[in-house]
Amino acid sequence: MDVVNLNQFCIIFPCYVMMILTILWIWRIVNWVWIRPLQVEKSLRAQGFNGNPYRLLHGDSRDMAAMIRDAQSRPIHLSQRNILPRVLPLHHHIIANYGKASFIWIGPEARVLIMDPLLIQEILNKNNVFKKPTPNPLAKYLVCGLSGYEDLKWAKHRKIINPAFYLEKLKNMVGDMSTSCSAMAKKWEDLFEGRMVIEIDVQPYLWELSCEIISKTAFGSRNEEGKKILKLQGEQAELTRQVLQSVYVxxxxxxxxxxxxxxxxxxxxxxxxLRSIINQRQKAIELGHVKGDDLLGILLKSNEKEIEEDESNCGMSIDEVIEECKTFYFSGQESTSNLLSWTMFLLSVNKEWQDRAREEVFRVFGNDPLHFDGLNRLKTLTMIIYEVLRLYPPGVIFNRIIYEDTKLGHMTLPAGVHLLLPIILLHYDRELWGDDAHDFKPERFSQGIAKATNNQLAYFPFSWGPRTCIGNNFSLLEVKVTLATILRRFSFQLSASYTHAPAYVVTLQPQFGVQLMLTRL
Structure with missing residues (x-):
C-alpha cells in the first residue's frame, strides 16, 4: 500500500466506523422507543390483555401525571369510601375501561396489572425469576438497601440484618417505645390548660414520635440527627415521586x-x-461504652460475625451499612407514622371500635406499664390494625420485572415486561372481599388473616413470601404501643376542619393532616 492509499485509508476507515456506530446507536434507540414496545403490545393483546395503544416515548406517563395532579387538587367526601380514584387514578381508570387483565405504559415499558391472587402468590414466591426492577438511578438516592438487592447479595444482607429483628430483641424495645409514647401524650395533656376538649393535628406528632422511636431503637437516641435525616428524606421522597412519574432517558x-x-x-x-453516627457507634462499642443492643449495634455485630465465620465473605461495606440505615429510617418511620395517622382517623369515625379497643387495653393492662406479652393479647386492637392496613396500606403497589420470556399461569409474558401487584386494588376488590369491601369492618379478621381472605393471597400489606418486609413486626409493635398509650389517656373524634385527602407519595399519607378533637380521660 503506497503512502497516498494509506492516508486515504486512515481518513476513510474512522468515518466508516463512526457511521456504523451511529447506525447501531440509532437502531437501539428506535428499537427501544418504538419497535420493541409495539412487539410487546402485540404479544400482550394476543394473550387477552388490554390497555391504551402505545404512544411514542411517553406512553401513559403524561396522563398519569395529569390525573394525579387533578386528583390531589380535590379532596373527597368522607362518604366516598372508595379512595382508589384519588390514590391510583390512572390504574383505577385503566381497570374501569379495560378490565382486570390490563396494562399501562410508563414510557416505552409495558406494566401489566396482576389481579389474580394465585398469580401474585407465584410471583412473590419465585423471587429468583420475578425480580425487583433496577431502580431509576435518580430514585436510588432515597433508599437502596436490602429492598433493592437481588439473589446472593440480597441473601447475604438479609442474613446479616435478620438478628436485629429477632423476637427477643423486639421485646426489649417495648420500654423505650412506651417512654416515647408517654412523652407525646404528656405534650397533648399540657395543651388542655383547663379545657375539656382540644383540637390538634395528630399527624406531625405521630411523625415526630416515630422519628424518636426509630432513633432510639435503631441508633441509640440520636434524635436530633434523626429529625434532620427524616426531614431531608421527606423532601427526597417528593422529588423521587416526580422522578418516577417521568420517563428516564x-x-x-x-x-x-x-x-x-x-x-x-x-x-x-x-x-x-449516617456515616458520623455509624463511626461514633463503632468506636463506642469497641471501647465498651455502649451495649450495642439497638438495631445499628446488632447490625454491626452481626456483620462482624459474618466476616469472622467466612473469611471469603467481606460482609457489608460502610457504604452498604449506610444504605441499610437509610432504609431503616425512611421505611421504619414513614410507614409507621402514616399507619398510626390512618388508624386514629378510622377510630375517630368509628367510635364503637375505639371504645372496644380502649376497653380491651384497660382489661389487659389496667394502669400498669405496657409489656410485650400483654400487647400480644390485644385481639381487638390487632383486628383494627389489620383492617386499617387493608384500607390504607403504607405501600399501595409492588413492581416486579422479568428479564426473559417467562411463563406465568397460562400466559407467556415477553422479556422486559413489568408486573404490577396493586396491593390496594386487591384490598378493595369486591370479588375477593364481598360487597362491604370498601367499609371499615375489623371483625372480618376475627379468625385471622387466612380466614378473612379464604386462604387466597388477597392481603399483603408487608409483601409476602421470601421478601416479606423484615421490619413488619417492629412496625406492628410500635403501632400497638402507641395506640394502647393513647387509648388509655384520650378519647377522640374527627374535627370539622379535617379534609379527607389520601395521597400516594411513595407511601399512602393524609395530604392535609389528621385534625382530631381530643378529650382527656
Whole structure:
C-alpha cells in the first residue's frame, strides 16, 4: 500500500466506523422507543390483555401525571369510601375501561396489572425469576438497601440484618417505645390548660414520635440527627415521586437540572449524617461504652460475625451499612407514622371500635406499664390494625420485572415486561372481599388473616413470601404501643376542619393532616 492509499485509508476507515456506530446507536434507540414496545403490545393483546395503544416515548406517563395532579387538587367526601380514584387514578381508570387483565405504559415499558391472587402468590414466591426492577438511578438516592438487592447479595444482607429483628430483641424495645409514647401524650395533656376538649393535628406528632422511636431503637437516641435525616428524606421522597412519574432517558442523571442537583445534595447530607453516627457507634462499642443492643449495634455485630465465620465473605461495606440505615429510617418511620395517622382517623369515625379497643387495653393492662406479652393479647386492637392496613396500606403497589420470556399461569409474558401487584386494588376488590369491601369492618379478621381472605393471597400489606418486609413486626409493635398509650389517656373524634385527602407519595399519607378533637380521660 503506497503512502497516498494509506492516508486515504486512515481518513476513510474512522468515518466508516463512526457511521456504523451511529447506525447501531440509532437502531437501539428506535428499537427501544418504538419497535420493541409495539412487539410487546402485540404479544400482550394476543394473550387477552388490554390497555391504551402505545404512544411514542411517553406512553401513559403524561396522563398519569395529569390525573394525579387533578386528583390531589380535590379532596373527597368522607362518604366516598372508595379512595382508589384519588390514590391510583390512572390504574383505577385503566381497570374501569379495560378490565382486570390490563396494562399501562410508563414510557416505552409495558406494566401489566396482576389481579389474580394465585398469580401474585407465584410471583412473590419465585423471587429468583420475578425480580425487583433496577431502580431509576435518580430514585436510588432515597433508599437502596436490602429492598433493592437481588439473589446472593440480597441473601447475604438479609442474613446479616435478620438478628436485629429477632423476637427477643423486639421485646426489649417495648420500654423505650412506651417512654416515647408517654412523652407525646404528656405534650397533648399540657395543651388542655383547663379545657375539656382540644383540637390538634395528630399527624406531625405521630411523625415526630416515630422519628424518636426509630432513633432510639435503631441508633441509640440520636434524635436530633434523626429529625434532620427524616426531614431531608421527606423532601427526597417528593422529588423521587416526580422522578418516577417521568420517563428516564439513559444518562439523564448526569444532567445538572435543579431536581437532579437537589437529589444529590440531599443524599450527600444524609450519608454524611449516617456515616458520623455509624463511626461514633463503632468506636463506642469497641471501647465498651455502649451495649450495642439497638438495631445499628446488632447490625454491626452481626456483620462482624459474618466476616469472622467466612473469611471469603467481606460482609457489608460502610457504604452498604449506610444504605441499610437509610432504609431503616425512611421505611421504619414513614410507614409507621402514616399507619398510626390512618388508624386514629378510622377510630375517630368509628367510635364503637375505639371504645372496644380502649376497653380491651384497660382489661389487659389496667394502669400498669405496657409489656410485650400483654400487647400480644390485644385481639381487638390487632383486628383494627389489620383492617386499617387493608384500607390504607403504607405501600399501595409492588413492581416486579422479568428479564426473559417467562411463563406465568397460562400466559407467556415477553422479556422486559413489568408486573404490577396493586396491593390496594386487591384490598378493595369486591370479588375477593364481598360487597362491604370498601367499609371499615375489623371483625372480618376475627379468625385471622387466612380466614378473612379464604386462604387466597388477597392481603399483603408487608409483601409476602421470601421478601416479606423484615421490619413488619417492629412496625406492628410500635403501632400497638402507641395506640394502647393513647387509648388509655384520650378519647377522640374527627374535627370539622379535617379534609379527607389520601395521597400516594411513595407511601399512602393524609395530604392535609389528621385534625382530631381530643378529650382527656
Amino acid at each position: 439513559p444518562g439523564w442523571r448526569y444532567v445538572p437540572t435543579r431536581r437532579n442537583r437537589r437529589l444529590k445534595e440531599i443524599n450527600s447530607q444524609v450519608c454524611t449524617l
